[in-house]
Amino acid sequence: MNVIDTAISDVKIIEPRVFEDDRGFFFESFNQEKFQLATGCDLSFVQDNHSRSDLGVLRGLHYQLPPMAQGKLVRCAVGAIFDVAVDIRRSSKTFGSWVGVELSAENKRQLWIPQGFAHGFLTLSEVAEVLYKTTEYWNSNLERSIKWDCPELGVGWPSGYDIRLSGKDASAKPLGGQELFD
């Protein structure tokens, strides 16, 4: 497993060791001990999510407030996405900063997004299937959204896509005035 730092110190790119042979490939998509050693995070995951999106679908930017804030370990098993993590911890020196990484079935990269971040992704392929583990259960009462193209954040989403949003995401508000993290 290879861990790559990003512009935000707590957000990490993880590259699993892939074993290829004449049958295809094998890799450990998750190993608790290796994850903890690689990230220094002594935590466990309680939920696995799986979503399928068509080209141009953008899901996000979403987060859950404490006490149900979620850390997420994200990967793309079919197609490709541009995966984004936004630091919404007011006390962080990188508050308001974002990281964007292409995750794909091809590169098998994963993105570790700790609690205190908003998460979203843009679907870059005809179809993308995204699998991610969360450190807390879903709680709709504590779920919040930030507008995907919030001018205060200036996320550099790839251009040239016909963006498709859920009603919830289309009506999301910008960062200012939202309940965030201390």
Ligand SMILES: Cc1cn([C@H]2C[C@H](O)[C@@H](COP(=O)(O)OP(=O)(O)O[C@H]3O[C@H](C)C(=O)[C@H](O)[C@H]3O)O2)c(=O)[nH]c1=O
């Ligand atoms: C998140 C979630 C949703 N649901 C139900 C609620 C809705 O009836 C349906 C679709 O939910 P939603 O439209 O919120 O799904 P996404 O837009 O993919 O939301 C997710 O997308 C971004 C990128 C995230 O990081 C979050 O995990 C999550 O907010 O699944 C559940 O039953 N359990 C869950 O954990």
